Amino acid sequence: MPFEEKFHLRIPGPTPVPPRVQHAMNRPMIGHRSAECSRLVRQCSQRLQPVFGTRENVLIITGSGTSALEAAVSNTVAPGEEVVVAVTGAFGDRFAKIAGRFGAQVHRLDIPWGEACSPDALKSFLASRPRVKAVFLTHCETSTGVLNPVQDLATIIKEHTDALVIVDGVSSVGGVACEMDAWGIDIFVTGSQKALMLPPGLAFVAVSPRAWGVIRQTEGPRFYLDLQTYHEDLERETTPFTPGIAHLFGLEAVLDMIEEEGLENIFARHRLMMEMTRAGVRALGLPLLTEDAVASPTVTAVRGTENIDASALQKELRRIGAVVASGQQHLKGKIFRIGHMGYCDPLDVLTLLSALETALHRLGGTVRWGAAVGAAEEVWNRV
Template identity: 35%
Template sequence: MTSLPDNSDSYSLLAPGPVNLHPEVLKTLALPMIHHRTPEFDAILKRVLKKMKDIFQTTEDVYMLTSTGSGGMEALLVNVLSPGDKVIAIVSGKFGERWAEMAKTFGAEVHVIDVPWGETVSVAAVSELLKKHPDTRAVLCQACETSTAVAHPIEDLGRVIAPYTETLFFVDGITALGAYPLPMDAWGIDGIVAGSQKAFMLPTGMSFISFSKKAAKFFDSAKSPRFYFDVRKEKKANAAGETFFSSNVALIRCLDVVLDLILAEGLDAHYARIHRRAEFTRKFAQELGFTLYAKSPSDSVTALKVPPAMDGQKIRLHLEEVHNITIMGGQDQAKGKIIRIGHMGYIQDAEMLRLIECLGQCLYHFDSGFITLEQVAMVVRDAQNYLEQNG
């Protein structure tokens, strides 16, 4: 096959979020603005709220907030917590750290389970800590810890936490929900948050949350300060066919389109397509000489350890400046040691193939003795065959 030119005009956004937008989303973003208090938008809102339950796989209400995912994480906490409540926070990366700090900010007594970066939490460790603190109000965990690409055992954790009638299981599904199975009701999840810029293929700017009935009983007794994120206001407004504050008309209108696309394809087929991208990336990146960072890798994002003596930050920058491909590097203790590649959004096979070729060229650029261009070409040919045989 013919190698792509180094300065290809084709831009690929292959980060863990934001992601490539679906062409139908781009068309919808270009439509004239409408007001959020009109029959036209009311009909859109009603459709979206109903369809979101199918994505969350819940019979409970799903609420839409004009905020990033971190706002949704905060909204889950403030609607059920009071100062002094005990919280168990599973910290396995940057976003676990963030959620633990949020809980501390609102006066919770936070017990941290530190998990080495790249590893998954021990369900037994969570069980033991719950036995020591049976009055825990909430257990916090990322479904996918975006900074490490680790997928935690959410279903197993749900089973352990469920018997504690006053303890809630809260899940950060920002880099997971809509990308792989995470059924809220079936897995005993009491609160979950998702983000618009991930599997929902939208720009950044909205978070989506839902609470179980078990969690909702704490809404009125929670003493954490809340105003914008008071879900009781949103619940009442949604029941009347509106949002409490001004609606994010542009993104909600796009969400209506995306939900139709996902549900028409079917969740299983949608998940399978993302899984195929993840498997492809893991397989051929390793053939180039990278190794997996996460011991239990997520299908939404892959973290790759760069070869010894190479700098992941330089590889990421070279990909962007020379090959017009955006991925992400590592954070904090993983900075320079890993690169992270997202599998959500509108990604075509040609982009996946081009990524493998350009990653190989980067390795050759930074250490020509590590891999030859002939070896890169062989991996790319194998990758092309894989895509054709596993379409």
């Protein structure tokens, strides 16, 4: 393929990094205990607060999103304590596995993949488990493109238990409205490489005052991911270990971009891209995994057809120059996933849908040229 270095990255993470952010990350290195680094840590933590919907300081960890998931478990749950994990896909399953590895007694509320966890299902599940210490939820389940109603789920948890509400926001924070304080979420975590438009390498954790009380009383092994240490060091405008300084430079540029566009405009752009993508996919006769009511604004999962499987479409798209993600676990080969978050706009969606038309045609599908693009354009022009 000519221009092998040129392709359209439309996976649900890592997502494209804006040139402005790349340029910021190329700044000369500074000392990690310097006044300049302290300024970066302090200001980035404070400027992340509106993105999470919290007045609490946001802790910055040099690590993947999974490091934040592990920190959320290891700092709040001791071996033998009971937790509930709502599993709506691969990343809910990951939360359950992490909790099990740390010795928790894990109660899995397994939901069919492609569906959201309903408040009624969670209420019923919690009724027979009064000793649960924490409930783990996934906001956007990246493996299926489902957006779970965490606000409603958090309300159910608060009404019926004393459990902490701990939420994986790895593929939602920065692309979807998140109101940690108003929704009663105790720990909210995310990673840098999704809607926040950075390379992989940073994780972010916001913690409620109630959760800090639990963390201080929870015994268990932790060192690098000891949240109390990060909290104490943030008070001194630093981090307990050497941070990813280039990532902090990039984060500062990302926060500039977020503030310039405005969070409400960002959320509207992501909803628009979701609606355009879904309209275009439907126009090609391809089935969607999720119903509209639970669809995520950041990622869309598409099934293959009886004659053309999802993996074949994914491979053909890659040959054209459009990179989408495969399904995970039992959905591998049955779906492909389109990321539309972060440094992405309606023109990018049209490009991907045009490539999808071509891929479907090359694999023997019946295609009315321009159907997907036209359907998406109709959505775009209603705005």
